[in-house]
Amino acid sequence: xxxxxxxxxxxxxxxxxxxxxxxxxxxxxxxxxxxxxxxxxxxxxxxxxxxxxxxxxxxxxxxxxxxxxxxxxxxxxxxxxxxxxxxxxxxxxxxxxxxxxxxxxxxxxxxxxxxxxxxxxxxxxxxxxxxxxxxxxxxxxxxxxxxxxxxxxxxxxxxxxxxxxxxxxxxxxxxxxxxxxxxxxxxxxxxxxxxxxxxxxxxxxxxxxxxxxxxxxxxxxxxxxxxxxxxxxxxxxxxxxxxxxxxxxxxxxxxxxxxxxxxxxxxxxxxxxxxxxxxxxxxxxxxxxxxxxxxxxxxxxxxxxxxxxxxxxxxxxxxxxxxxxxxxxxxxxxxxxxxxxxxxxxxxxxxxxxxxxxxxxxxxxxxxxxxxxxxxxxxxxxxxxxxxxxxxxxxxxxxxxxxxxxxxxx
Numbered sequence: 067x068x069x070x071x072x073x074x075x076x077x078x079x080x081x082x083x084x085x086x087x088x089x090x091x092x093x094x095x096x097x098x099x100x101x102x103x104x105x106x107x108x109x110x111x112x113x114x115x116x117x118x119x120x121x122x123x124x125x126x127x128x129x130x131x132x133x134x135x136x137x138x139x140x141x142x143x144x145x146x147x148x149x150x151x152x153x154x155x156x157x158x159x160x161x162x163x164x165x166x167x168x169x170x171x172x173x174x175x176x177x178x179x180x181x182x183x184x185x186x187x188x189x190x191x192x193x194x195x196x197x198x199x200x201x202x203x204x205x206x207x208x209x210x211x212x213x214x215x216x217x218x219x220x221x222x223x224x225x226x227x228x229x230x231x232x233x234x235x236x237x238x239x240x241x242x243x244x245x246x247x248x249x250x251x252x253x254x255x256x257x258x259x260x261x262x263x264x265x266x267x268x269x270x271x272x273x274x275x276x277x278x279x280x281x282x283x284x285x286x287x288x289x290x291x292x293x294x295x296x297x298x299x300x301x302x303x304x305x306x307x308x309x310x311x312x313x314x315x316x317x318x319x320x321x322x323x324x325x326x327x328x329x330x331x332x333x334x335x336x337x338x339x340x341x342x343x344x345x346x347x348x349x350x351x352x353x354x355x356x357x358x359x360x361x362x363x364x365x366x367x368x369x370x371x372x373x374x375x376x377x378x379x380x381x382x383x384x385x386x387x388x389x390x391x392x393x394x395x396x397x398x399x400x401x402x403x404x405x406x407x408x409x410x411x412x413x414x415x416x417x418x419x420x421x422x423x424x425x426x427x428x429x430x431x432x433x434x435x436x437x438x439x440x441x442x443x444x445x446x447x448x449x450x451x452x453x454x455x456x457x458x459x460x461x462x463x464x465x466x467x468x469x470x471x472x473x474x475x476x
Contacts, residue, residue: 067154067415070101080157086167086377087158097153104150107143114139155257159412161377162386169378173389179360180369182393187454191396192445193327196222198456200476202328214332218444221473225447225460226335226440228467230310233337233362233437237308240358242339245309247288250279255291258416260383260409270315285309286434289340293419298430300423304343304351308437311336328441329401337437344421345411348431352408355435356388359404362437365463368446369393371400383409392446403442406435448473 073080077094085091118132166172196202201222207215218226234244256271261283272281282288289309298305313336328334339358343351356372363370375387384407391400411429414420421430451459458473465471 067412068157068160069415070154073157074098074101080160083160083377084158087161087380087382088169088378089156089158089382093153093156097150097157100146100150100153104143104146107139107146111136111139111143155416158380158382159260159385159409161380162408165380165386166374166376168376170376172376173379174374174376176372176374176388178369178371179364180367180393182369183395183450185395185452185454189395189449190452190456191327192448195448195452195456195458198475199458199473201473211332216328216331220476221468221470222444224468225444225464225473228464229438229440229443230335230337231467232464234308234310236362237339237358237437240306242306242308245285245289245307247282247285247309247311249282249312249314250274251282251287251291252278253280255287255294255417256280256282258294259287259290259413260381260416261287272314272316281314282311283313283315284336284434284436285311285313285338286340289338290413290419290432290434291417293342294417295419297420297422297427298342300344300421303421303430304341304347307340309338309340311338313439327445329445331441334439334441336439339406339433339435339437341433342419342421343431343433344423345429345431348408348410348433352386352406352433355406355433359390359406359435359437363390363392363403366443366447366461367463368403368443368450368461370403380407383407383412385410385412392442393450394445395449395452401442403439403446404436406433408433 068080073094077098081091081094084094114132114136118129118136121129121132166174190198193202193204199221201218201220203217203219207217238244261271271283274280288311289307292307293305312333314333316332339355341351341355360370360372370390370392373389373391375384375389380387387405387407389402390404392403393399394401409432411431413432414429419430419432420427447461448458451461453459456475460468460471460473
């Protein structure tokens with residue numbers, strides 16, 4: 067969240083950037099009105115306490131009266147603070163100065179890397195390849211769970227595990243601590259990381275009925291949440307984690323597109339980087355995370371483009387965000403495959419994560435970056451490395467984990 071003092075002192079600017087992000091800018095005016103009422107009640111409460119403390123035992127009647135007044139004021143204050151906190155959580159992070167103002171159409175393609183493959187045969191999509199190689203089973207996924215769930219079988223099971231082993235080996239060499247995280251988190255962690263939709267319709271989180279638990283949409287939530295309410299010595303920073311988890315999103319049918327295949331599904335595996343750092347380092351580290359993602363997809367041999375997101379496509383928590391979009395031959399276009407975001411101190415304020423620097427506790431910065439959403443990376447591999455007979459060449463970087471160089475037709 068933002069600092070309320072900053073919002074008070076920069077009302078017009080915060081209103082402007084909130085609107086540019088696609089959120090309701092009238093919240094700022096409402097928040098400041100509630101904040102003013104909250105501060106008045108806090109002052110009244112303090113004045114009553116001061117009067118009460120000055121009274122001697124000889125003024126018992128006066129003391130009872132003040133006690134009653136204080137109880138009434140504190141009841142009002144608790145209600146006002148609930149409203150205040152509710153509004154504070156609805157205000158998005160400030161966009162970085164070099165982020166372009168606009169919506170999805172204004173996202174900037176920074177560069178394109180890799181040659182788009184040319185095929186001398188009719189290109190198959192990943193579903194057709196999955197059937198030919200007996201590696202994807204949607205029918206049984208729907209039978210056992212529901213539409214939007216699937217089985218990976220045979221060589222795609224091995225391919226997903228190979229992607230994880232390849233990524234973890236690389237990231238561990240770069241100083242990342244490997245983590246397998248829980249697949250659930252408390253609501254505080256979900257909201258604390260900024261997964262708060264602009265409307266209930268857009269909320270893509272599964273809630274566990276009767277529990278203060280949600281299924282996570284990304285390991286970012288559980289990795290950032292590891293240090294909730296902690297103060298980290300600046301000498302330990304940057305703290306770098308790479309996490310592996312299942313992820314759950316109510317995506318199928320929500321947007322009326324991408325419902326075919328495994329591009330947009332309810333459950334998938336994800337490999338996620340999270341970094342805690344000194345605010346002075348976060349811009350540099352953000353570029354490093356992007357470079358890691360690029361190196362991985364270059365080594366896999368998958369053509370991609372880097373896209374810098376405009377304000378309206380940043381979401382709630384990100385101050386700045388890059389997407390990597392992989393070439394998908396069956397769609398004849400690039401599609402999002404990974405992203406990396408600098409969330410500055412937005413998540414740290416919500417989850418009370420600080421660093422100890424110069425004998426002072428101050429909020430640190432958090433960043434995240436997706437190494438691989440395994441379902442989408444699998445699509446890119448199947449389609450870019452397909453052969454005329456339906457078989458698929460395995461990227462050289464993964465062959466040592468697979469123990470073979472090709473997924474064959476059964």
